[in-house]
Amino acid sequence: MVRRSMPVVFLLLVLCFSVTGCGENSVKEEPTTKSAEDTVAIHAGEIDVYLDEARYYAYIAQGTYETYYLTEGKELDWNKKTKKGVTMESLVKSTVLDEICRRECIYSYCDEYNIDLSEEEQEQIRIDLDNYYRETDGELLSKVGISKERLKIVFEKQAIAKKIENVMAFANEKLPEETYKSWKMENTVTAEVQWESITFNQPIFSLEDLY
Numbered sequence: 001m002v003r004r005s006m007p008v009v010f011l012l013l014v015l016c017f018s019v020t021g022c023g024e025n026s027v028k029e030e031p032t033t034k035s036a037e038d039t040v041a042i043h044a045g046e047i048d049v050y051l052d053e054a055r056y057y058a059y060i061a062q063g064t065y066e067t068y069y070l071t072e073g074k075e076l077d078w079n080k081k082t083k084k085g086v087t088m089e090s091l092v093k094s095t096v097l098d099e100i101c102r103r104e105c106i107y108s109y110c111d112e113y114n115i116d117l118s119e120e121e122q123e124q125i126r127i128d129l130d131n132y133y134r135e136t137d138g139e140l141l142s143k144v145g146i147s148k149e150r151l152k153i154v155f156e157k158q159a160i161a162k163k164i165e166n167v168m169a170f171a172n173e174k175l176p177e178e179t180y181k182s183w184k185m186e187n188t189v190t191a192e193v194q195w196e197s198i199t200f201n202q203p204i205f206s207l208e209d210l211y
Contacts, residue, residue, distance in 0.1 A: 037150050041195040042097065044104045045187030051194045052146040053154050057096050059143045063204045065092060070207055078200045089200050097191070105183040106168075106176065107161040115163050117156060125155045139204050 036052035043049075069076040078089040086094070109115075117125070129152055133141070146154070168175040 036145055037147065039192075039194055041192050041198075042100065043188075043190040043192075044101045045183070045189070047104045047108065049100055049104065050150075052144070052150050054100070054195055055198060056144050056146050056151065056154060057100055058093060058198045059140060059204065061092050061096050062200045063137070063140050066203060066205045070205060092200075093198070097189070097195075101184070101189060102180050103158065103161045105180050106164050107157050109164050109168075109179075110160050113164050113167055115160050115167070117159055117163075121159055122156075125152065125159060128155055137204065143202075143204065 036055065037050055039051040040048045041051040041054040066076060076088070079087050082088055082091050084091055129148055132151065133148065165176045168179065172178075
């Protein structure tokens, strides 16, 4: 997310995901003093998602919504109840959680599909990493708190999952969604207390940041 030109496309993509989360889920009350990259925030079936990665997706979503509402001159109240009967914050976090679970589900097929990244794709990830740390607002960088090495892994996972999904869809356009639906039925998602501690109480952006 950049300070002046955050694309609204991401917002639209986020809204396309199910808001029901990733199947059955619960919260484990197990505080930790470990670093974010060593702290599990989400157990997606047998897959562990670490706190720094969870923060990245959650706070990117927060910043995207704030940017959209600010540029549209609208008030964003994260505690306001939505038509789904939950707060705006809970709705967005549920959507982010679902997106993370879907990515982990699809990424788990990388060996089966023998998917890897080309040199060109790896170079693009290096460019994206440099751009993230050069152009991202300082408040967002601080809230996410992810190292370059860890974010590289996140970007690589994103890229590989996207390639796998494209291969699946080429064979059968319904296969990615059917694969994820099956995964949700077979797996339990458990959110640690660290995931619940991610809140949108403190704004990332103001109008001054956008202009």
